[in-house]
Amino acid sequence: MIFARGSVEEDLAQRAQDMLEQTGESWASARFEGRDAILEGESLAERARQKVHSSLLNLFGVRVVEDATTLLPERRPFTFSAVKDGKIIALSGYVPSTATRQRILDTIKAEGFIVSGAENLVRARGAPPGDFAALVTFGLEQLGKLPAGRITLSDGALAIEGRAEDLATFDMLGSALRGPLPYGMSLARFAVRPPVASPFLWSASREGNILRLSGYVPSEDTRENVRLVIREVLPGLDVQDKTRLADGAPSTDLWLRAVRYAAGLLTISPQLQISLVDSAVTIEGQAQTFDAYGELAQARRKVPEGFQLKRFTVEPPRASPFTWQLERGNEGVRLSGYAPSEETHRLLNDAVRNAFPGAPVQDAIRLASGGPAPEAWAATSIFLVEQLSKLRAGQVSALEGEVVLKGEALDSAAFVQLERALDAPPSNLKVNSSVVPPDISPFVFAVRRDKDGITVSGFFPSTKVHELVLTTLSRDFLHEKVQDVSVIGAGAPEGFGAVVEEALTQLARLETGEFSLADTQLHLAGTALNATAVAEIEAEMKVRIRPPYTLSLEIHAARPGEHAKxxxxxxxxxxxxxxxxxxxxxxxxxxxxxxxxxxxxxxxxxxxxxxxxxxxxxxxxxxxxxxxxxxxxxxxxxxxxxxxxxxxxxxxxxxxxxxxxxxxxxxxxxxxxxxxxxxxxxxxxxxxxx
Incomplete structure (x- = not known):
């Protein structure tokens, strides 16, 4: 018996261990003194203790069983937590068994993480039904998708918190935790924050009765508030919401005010897109009517507190025909018609204020599409404002590329400047001008010939008559020096050009002399070189100068010159x-x-x-x-x-x-x-x- 005791105890201990593992009660262990068993371990339940005791007592070769097991303390709630920070996962809480703890540790290490606080896992009773290790493993899988975060199991209820690295991960976590969960698990709290969106964009675009929302919202509650605002401001629309959760929004209250502002804009025109980009507002699209465009232009100046207007690119309604007109009269300047953009409209107003300082300006210009390119329109309008400033009264109008300018020039110098400007207008611009020179009364014109040359003064009715005068002086006179101080003017009597040409022809025969014309009164005086010339000039003038023109002559013959060799x-x-x-x-x-x-x-x-x-x-x-x-x-x-x-x-x-x-x-x-x-x-x- 002395020599057989050791082998008997070893055999009984091995068979007892195998039996405990096979029955699923590995929490218990048995040691032997001879054939007497001493049962040890911490049991999760009284029934498990009785089961182990009975099984061991029935094991062949066992004489008696001394029960030295204890009952594990029960924990309510039964909690388990894991905190992840990069590659480190810190554990704490309770586990139902050593085997469960080991499975948890093996899972974490298999994923490449470092375990911290394994010794903090305390065995206790009270675990939820089912496979506790499977519940923990599921929670750790979700935690592993976050760069940092925490999971907590409390009686099988899972809470998870942290920030997702990207929207795909956030959506994946949401789907996994709001879908079917392992047996015995429920979702207590999903506190994973979405990633920070930069820029934080929210956009609403309307096409008729369809409203499309895209971009980000800061929370589900905010998403619901957005829907309430849309239903209140835009009732009856088909709302297609494709927004996603993200952090990075401005203050929620201010942000919701901006959403309401955007919804208000969408009531004005059915073809708009409003975007909130961080704290900036962009308004794009097309206005269907001029009234709608006017409302949008007013609303752009009322952006909510905390936001600013970044871009306003709403296309005004199309104008056909695309016309515009400037008028200058005694009461000031009036602008009407259409401009292609706000910038061109501003440039036009600046040009008008510079050209007509202090004059009242009535601005009835409206913005419209369908016109020329803004750059070309601006160049044309500024050029024409400059020309209109040379008129005492008049107007310029543009209709589909045809420009008409009419009125009366301020003075003769202004008329000449205007004609020169119209000879070299901006590229591709054709101006039909019916501007008349200033009305002159009495209409006077004179040409004097003396030893110093020829002096032309007074007014001529057209450049054609002026050219006739200069041509006659060049042809009939002896290349004498000409001083021309005449200017253009309106009010010449009919037949003015023919009378002047005749007077110049006779003046050419005078050694010195002058003719002057005041309305229809012609006076010719001077010295002819011989008596024959005196007689011929008087006879021809009396025949050729007909009513309503009247003639007065003072012509005498020159004295003979001194004899010469x-x-x-x-x-x-x-x-x-x-x-x-x-x-x-x-x-x-x-x-x-x-x-x-x-x-x-x-x-x-x-x-x-x-x-x-x-x-x-x-x-x-x-x-x-x-x-x-x-x-x-x-x-x-x-x-x-x-x-x-x-x-x-x-x-x-x-x-x-x-x-x-x-x-x-x-x-x-x-x-x-x-x-x-x-x-x-x-x-x-x-x-x-x-």
């Missing part, structure tokens, strides 16, 4: 021909009326040389055959001789010669050269006089 006469006549030209009809020997001025001066020079004999030479260009050229040049020289004799040059002093194209002075290959070759020359014959 032949060489002086030659220089005087050559000088005259360098400054003027005797003109003929084309391919004819008929002298033009405008050439009488230079003929008078040639005759006056010849009177100063009474004994001189002069050869009048005709020359032509090389066009045509030489015979015809010679004949025409001779006929023209003869016509000049005859005209001078009719003025008073004694017959026999002048002889005519035609050289045709035999003596060119320039190149016949150019028009200018040919014009120089077509000429009359005067040559004093040597020895003919002193």
């Amino acid at each position: 032949d060489v002086e006469c030659q220089a005087l006549m050559t000088g005259l021909m360098e400054r003027g030209t005797i003109l003929f009809n084309s391919n004819s020997a008929r002298i033009l009326r405008s050439s009488r001025s230079i003929l008078d001066r040639l005759a006056y020079v010849l009177e100063r040389c009474p004994a001189a004999h002069v050869s009048v030479e005709g020359h032509s260009d090389a066009l045509g055959d030489p015979t015809s050229n010679q004949r025409l040049s001779l006929m023209r020289a003869q016509a000049v001789v005859k005209a001078l004799e009719e003025i008073g040059v004694a017959k026999g002093r002048l002889s005519a010669v035609g050289y045709g194209d035999a003596r060119p002075v320039s190149d016949n290959e150019t028009e200018m050269g040919r014009a120089r070759n077509r000429r009359i020359e005067f040559v004093v014959k040597e020895g003919a006089g002193q």
Whole structure:
């Protein structure tokens, strides 16, 4: 017996351990003294103690069983908690058994986490029904999805808190914990916070009766409040809410006020999108009517407290036709029609205030789409405001690319400036202008000729008449210096241009003189170079100046000049021909009326040389055959001789010669050269006089 005791005790202990494990009562253990068993361990229930005692007593070879087990304390509530911080999970609370604790620890380590506080897990009675380790494992799986957080099991009720790293994880946790849970588990609290959204965006877009919500809301309660606001402000709409939870919103109260503000805007127009981005508001879309656009423009200035308007890009309604008009009158300036954008409207108003300082401005411009590009519209409108400022009264209107400007200029200088500006308008701009110069009364115009040159003063009715005056001065006068101080004006009597042209033709025959025109009263005074010219001027003027024009003349003949030597006469006549030209009809020997001025001066020079004999030479260009050229040049020289004799040059002093194209002075290959070759020359014959 002494030698067999050790093996008997070992055999009984092993068979007892196997039996306890097979019956699921591994919490208990047995040791033997001979065949007497001493049962030890902490039981979760009295019934388990009795079961273990009975099973061990019935084990073959056991004589008696001494029950030394104890009953574990019961914990109500039965709690378990795990706190995660990065890769570390700290444990505390109760477990029903050592095996359960080990399963929990093995699960945590298998996921790669570090366990802290395993010794804080205390065995106790009171665990919820079912597999407690499975409940804890499920909770730890959810906790592992958070960068930091906590789970707590209290009698099987799970509470989880922390912040999700992203929206996908947040949604995954929500689905897992609000779905079917392991047996014996319920959800006590879901306090996982969504990730911080930056920027925190909430958007509402309306298309007719459909309202789409997207972006983020800070909480489920806030989401419900948003729905209440929508139902109150926009009843009857089909709301499609795709918002998600996220942190990062402004103050909830202020944020809900902004939501109500956005809903109010959506009542104005059925095609809008309002976005709240952090503390900024953006308003986009299209207004259906001008009244709706006006309401939106007013509402943009009433953004709720704590928010500011970041962008307002609502497209105004389309205008067809897209017109606009500026009017200037005695009561100020009136703007009407449409502008393509707020910026262009502001630029237009700035231009009007600068162009008309102090003038009352009535602004009836409305914003509309369907017009030209804003940049082009702004450039055009600013240009036209500048032109309108040159009018005493008038208007400018634009209709589908056609611009009409009409009115009366402030003064003559303003009219000239306006015409120059309209000659070089902004690109692609065509302006139909019916602006008239200022009305002048009496309408006066004058041209004076003296030893210092020619002075033009007064008013002319159009640039056409002005060009006629300058052309006549260049053609009929001897390239004298012209000082032109005339300006344009309205109010000229009918036939003004023809009367001025006739007066200039006669003034050209005067050595010095002046004609003035006051409305229909024409006065011509001065000194003619010979009596023949005096008689012809008076006769022609009386025939050509017809009512309603009246004529007054004060013309007398100049005194004969001092006698000069032949060489002086030659220089005087050559000088005259360098400054003027005797003109003929084309391919004819008929002298033009405008050439009488230079003929008078040639005759006056010849009177100063009474004994001189002069050869009048005709020359032509090389066009045509030489015979015809010679004949025409001779006929023209003869016509000049005859005209001078009719003025008073004694017959026999002048002889005519035609050289045709035999003596060119320039190149016949150019028009200018040919014009120089077509000429009359005067040559004093040597020895003919002193």
